[in-house]
Amino acid sequence: MxxxxxxxxxxxxxxxxxxxxxxxxxxxxxxxxxxxxxxxxxxxxxxxxxxxxxxxxxxxxxxxxxxxxxxxxxxxxxxxxxxxxxxxxxxxxxxxxxxxxxxxxxxxxxxxxxxxxxxxxxxxxxxxxxxxxxxxxxxxxxxxxxxxxxxxxxxxxxxxxxxxxxxxxxxxxxxxxxxxxxxxxxxxxxxxxxxxxxxxxxxxxxxxxxxxxxxxxxxxxxxxxxxxxxxLSYSEDGGTKLYGVSGKVNKPGAWELPMGVTMRELIEEYAGGMKNGYQLKGVLPGGASTDFLTVQHLDLKMDFKSVAAAGSRLGTGTMIVMDDATCPVGFVHNLQHFFAQESCGWCTPCREGLPWVEKLLLSLEKGTGTEEDIDLLQQHTQWLGPGNTFCALAPGAMEPLQSALKYFRDDFDRHVKEKKCPYHHNHH
Ligand code: NAI
Missing domain, CATH: 3.40.50.11540 (NADH-ubiquinone oxidoreductase 51kDa subunit)
Structure with a gap:
């Protein structure tokens, strides 16, 4: 190779x-x-x-x-x-x-x-x-x-x-x-x-x-x-790609591999699989501003077209693996905290919307959120989505949020019903 x-x-x-x-x-x-x-x-x-x-x-x-x-x-x-x-x-x-x-x-x-x-x-x-x-x-x-x-x-x-x-x-x-x-x-x-x-x-x-x-x-x-x-490539995109894996895997790192290796090869072979006691729950394929993929996507080829066809983006090709002991709401809140902080404030949806998203997620995580808050989060993924802002920052921020709401909706609902973070005992 x-x-x-x-x-x-x-x-x-x-x-x-x-x-x-x-x-x-x-x-x-x-x-x-x-x-x-x-x-x-x-x-x-x-x-x-x-x-x-x-x-x-x-x-x-x-x-x-x-x-x-x-x-x-x-x-x-x-x-x-x-x-x-x-x-x-x-x-x-x-x-x-x-x-x-x-x-x-x-x-x-x-x-x-x-x-x-x-x-x-x-x-x-x-x-x-x-x-x-x-x-x-x-x-x-x-x-x-x-x-x-x-x-x-x-x-x-x-x-x-x-x-x-x-x-x-x-x-x-x-x-x-x-x-x-x-x-x-x-x-x-x-x-x-x-x-x-x-x-x-x-x-x-x-x-x-x-x-x-x-x-x-x-x-x-x-x-x-x-x-x-x-x-060099396994796909129609030319060349090799520097891929990375971080999260609760045995050997986090970065490797240059043919463009189009599968997510499974990356996580199970190169990153050595999940750490003992942890299951894979979600994957952000290319940095924080991409949509979650899940276990059903493990055999996906990691090239631009294939990842897009699965509803996400290859992005930077450095994936973040989320395990089953991590609260998706807390995880996404952490990301939105970053994006809200990094908004340059030039356009209104990004400047005003991201802090609002962050607050809604924090409230859910603390157990004070409502079902309406979840609806409001869903609406924000549209309001801050592509075409409404000057650059890709806010639309990128909405990608992990909208896909978390799609794949891990139960987790959001449980925060409302149980009035607390159901993962709280898992926090280390
Ligand atoms: P974009 O798709 O708007 O543009 C990509 C490039 O293609 C730009 O150089 C742009 O000038 C050019 N381009 C696009 N459409 C064109 C057209 N019709 N005519 C001529 N040129 C055109 O994407 P953007 O906003 O530049 O980048 C967003 C990406 O950045 C996201 O995919 C995100 O994953 C990534 N990103 C990477 C970071 C990093 O640290 N590497 C940090 C943040 C985001």
Whole structure:
């Protein structure tokens, strides 16, 4: 089984420096494009590979790049941004790539920037990722020194600057348009789309924002070809995927596996199954802002289309397993507390609705909730749903809530009937 993104990463060991990276074939993809691939050729290879965005939305990466207006000569300033603001609860896959092999990301960024003919690039890094900040800083410096960044890259005349920008610790900054505002020095509030950043992004210029894992795939696609990339996958989406499992499993962790492995393989094989005494009750397949799946979905292939067909989303591919000793109402309350706290307050449904949802759930959990409160929660999943807000934060927050109401409705009702949390004795 091939693991192109992580085969040279050994957690616990220091990250690969420039020499280590070059010894594993690093920067050969950059040399290859500079020796004879046009920006359009690079775009085409990525489009053919069927790489879908790994930040969570699964948008076709090559198609996204193709929306950038390409002028033959002296076009407008363009930007390439690596979204490294990994803050989705339960998600820690990009951290592995950042701390393990920073040059892989940098090479992917240079190739992506070349493909859209951008001359300025940024890594927007999660504030809390201190170790990653240090190794990125050093690696960018090494890449400049080796002539992979700066003026006249590899003697071709192509120029690219790269800057590391650390966020201030808000979930909102990972939303691509809020990220752009933050980079411009404004409050991190989302912008309306359209216009999409590909046309009008940073400082109003064409901008591509790609996730870290997405960009790390690029050198491998260039080196080995689109067909090879597609052949890595068990599904129609190309490539491997960094999957993760957390919760009361024996071996929580993250693994690079063919796109489309089943949930059962992930939980039972890679995560070593549930801990003694615990049963699987629900699974959030890709971070907190995805719909619950349950035991009936264990044989589901974990690719974008299959998970969507089951009523959820692959999201970041890092699943959170909920066990049978955990109260679903308390669990969802905890998530809504996070989302309410992270709302940027720009649009009313999100700013006012999420704290209200949080209060209703808390009241149920304390045993003071009513059946009407449950109806009200159900209504909020519509009011805060897609189309009613500026960005995906509130609709994402509604996904675990609406699916908890669907699969675990009995648990909500029991809180009302018994006037207490029926799981309370299980709290450790
Ligand atoms: P989206 O589907 O609106 O956009 C995804 C990408 O495709 C964006 O770059 C967007 O510009 C582009 N795009 C979409 N439709 C387009 C169109 N018609 N024309 C041109 N470009 C288009 O999703 P969004 O709001 O960017 O991201 C939501 C996702 O983020 C969720 O799936 C969620 O799971 C994930 N997420 C990940 C986090 C993390 O830490 N990795 C944190 C929070 C959310």
């Amino acid at each position: 091939e693991r192109p993104l992580t085969k040279n990463i050994h957690p616990g060991r220091p990250p690969l420096n420039l020499k280590d990276y070059e010894m594993t074939g690093g920067y050969s993809a950059l040399r290859k494009i500079m020796a004879g691939m046009s920006p359009k050729d690079v775009q085409q290879a990525v489009q053919d590979s069927n790489l879908k965005g790994r930040g969570g939305a699964g948008f076709n990466t090559g198609m996204k790049w193709s929306f950038v207006p390409m002028d033959e000569k002296g076009g407008p300033t363009k930007y390439l941004i690596a979204n490294a603001d990994e803050m989705e609860p339960g998600t820690f896959k990009d951290r592995l790539l950042l701390e393990g092999n920073p040059h892989q990301l940098i090479e992917g960024m240079i190739i992506a920037a070349y493909a859209i003919q951008a001359n300025i690039s940024y890594i927007f890094l999660r504030w809390a990722y201190k170790a990653a900040a240090k190794c990125l800083e050093e690696s960018i410096h090494e890449a400049y020194h080796a002539g992979y960044l700066g003026e006249n890259i590899l003697g071709t005349g192509y120029r690219l600057e790269m800057y590391l920008h650390t966020g201030a610790g808000r979930y909102m900054c990972g939303e691509e348009t809020a990220l752009l505002n933050a980079l411009e020095g404004k409050r991190a509030m989302p912008r309306a789309k359209p216009p999409f950043p590909q046309v009008s992004g940073l400082f109003g210029k064409p901008t591509i924002v790609n996730n870290v894992e997405t960009l790390c795939c690029i050198p491998h696609i260039i080196n080995n070809g689109a067909e090879w990339f597609k052949s």
